[in-house]
Amino acid sequence: MKEKNNRRAFMAQLGLSTIPFVFPKIEKNAIAFEDELPANGTEAQSMINFIYDGLELSPDAYLQKLKEISGSQPIQPDFYGSGGVTKLLEEKFAKLTGKEKAIYLPTGTMANQLALKLLNQHNTKVIVPENSHVYRDEADAAQSVHGKRLIPVGIGKPYYNLADMEEAIRYLDENEVFKSGLGTVLIESPVRRANGAFVPMETVREISKYCKEHHYKMHLDGARIHIASAFSGVSISEYASYFDTVYISLYKYLNAGGGAMLCGDAEIIDQVGHQIKIFGGTVYQSWFNTAMANHYLDGIDDRWKQVVGISKSMVADLNQIKGVTLTAIPNGSNIFLMKLSNDIDLKKLANYLYKEHQIMLGRATKEGIVKFAFNDSLLTRAYPQVIEAWKKGIEQARNS
Numbered sequence: 001m002k003e004k005n006n007r008r009a010f011m012a013q014l015g016l017s018t019i020p021f022v023f024p025k026i027e028k029n030a031i032a033f034e035d036e037l038p039a040n041g042t043e044a045q046s047m048i049n050f051i052y053d054g055l056e057l058s059p060d061a062y063l064q065k066l067k068e069i070s071g072s073q074p075i076q077p078d079f080y081g082s083g084g085v086t087k088l089l090e091e092k093f094a095k096l097t098g099k100e101k102a103i104y105l106p107t108g109t110m111a112n113q114l115a116l117k118l119l120n121q122h123n124t125k126v127i128v129p130e131n132s133h134v135y136r137d138e139a140d141a142a143q144s145v146h147g148k149r150l151i152p153v154g155i156g157k158p159y160y161n162l163a164d165m166e167e168a169i170r171y172l173d174e175n176e177v178f179k180s181g182l183g184t185v186l187i188e189s190p191v192r193r194a195n196g197a198f199v200p201m202e203t204v205r206e207i208s209k210y211c212k213e214h215h216y217k218m219h220l221d222g223a224r225i226h227i228a229s230a231f232s233g234v235s236i237s238e239y240a241s242y243f244d245t246v247y248i249s250l251y252k253y254l255n256a257g258g259g260a261m262l263c264g265d266a267e268i269i270d271q272v273g274h275q276i277k278i279f280g281g282t283v284y285q286s287w288f289n290t291a292m293a294n295h296y297l298d299g300i301d302d303r304w305k306q307v308v309g310i311s312k313s314m315v316a317d318l319n320q321i322k323g324v325t326l327t328a329i330p331n332g333s334n335i336f337l338m339k340l341s342n343d344i345d346l347k348k349l350a351n352y353l354y355k356e357h358q359i360m361l362g363r364a365t366k367e368g369i370v371k372f373a374f375n376d377s378l379l380t381r382a383y384p385q386v387i388e389a390w391k392k393g394i395e396q397a398r399n400s
């Protein structure tokens with residue numbers, strides 16, 4: 001019993017109790033942790049994971065990192081979101097996206113919802129991708145809280161294109177008595193529910209041109225936009241230039257405990273602070289999120305450039321191993337799909353990699369596919385060491 005509790009405490013310490021093995025559903029246990037765990041694991045910081053978009057720091061590693069950050073330069077706290085490192089980060093995000101202003105919000109959900117509300121003004125309809133976070137994962141907040149009706153487009157597709165959107169608008173105009181009411185169009189890129197595929201720039205440009213001609217506003221749910229940028233080669237400011245507002249997460253790969261930035265014209269962003277307060281989101285201090293994100297924002301382009309390079313080598317090298325197949329996703333970013341031949345035991349492989357090399361793997365779907373995500377945890381170790389660990393792991397896991 002005591003052992004079980006220790007194990008639970010240890011997993012909580014490592015932040016592993018919520019590992020998403022069947023992405024994006026959050027599950028409790030990782031395949032790599034089904035057997036015994038090391039007695040004490042303070043190695044989280046140098047842990048390599050092929051599961052997340054970021055480092056997934058344990059509470060201990062998070063505290064250590066904050067200490068290191070404040071050691072090199074004292075962290076300036078914010079006061080109800082104003083000033084300090086939060087303001088500094090807002091300025092950096094405005095510059096990064098080429099927008100007039102940026103504002104910190106406690107969640108991306110709130111950033112998306114407030115952007116849609118403010119951009120849409122008196123209009124009732126908002127076009128959204130059917131598989132988007134806004135449509136599927138924000139508890140119908142647009143409809144129930146903000147009086148906006150979400151029109152899902154692109155059912156069954158990773159993203160919708162201009163023709164899909166025009167068809168949806170035509171259908172509404174022809175079949176509804178009260179015409180139009182459409183004010184805003186949303187794009188999510190990369191697409192979380194499409195294994196990180198990004199919307200091709202040509203599609204973004206076409207939709208943006210149409211929206212300008214028809215006076216529709218545009219919002220980008222760019223929770224992971226740095227990852228799309230690294231893999232597509234399109235700069236964040238170019239992405240942002242097609243949109244009125246852009247949201248970027250502070251925790252997906254900037255390793256904060258939470259938080260979001262919403263960037264746009266001063267006219268919109270200046271209204272957001274009051275809205276955050278109305279919805280109870282004005283937090284006394286947020287420097288522990290913004291200092292962390294600020295730290296990891298520095299040098300991010302170089303780090304992800306390296307991740308892209310390593311991912312190319314690693315996909316090629318792993319595909320050389322008999323029985324291992326890594327497949328790219330069309331317009332894909334950092335996620336690949338791994339399949340192992342029947343003679344390789346995934347559980348054995350995952351346990352070996354975890355115990356011997358502090359490398360974490362995700363669990364397979366019913367179809368035997370493992371989502372294989374590259375992130376900058378890979379940069380904490382020399383590449384030859386990582387590939388060697390894999391080769392050994394596969395041999396150990398091969399049933400002869």
Ligand SMILES: Cc1ncc(COP(=O)(O)O)c(C=O)c1O
Nearest residue numbers: 107108109110133192221223259
């Ligand atoms: C694409 C996308 N948009 C928005 C969000 C919402 O972010 P938050 O958890 O900060 O509300 C997420 C989080 O999973 C996401 O993946």
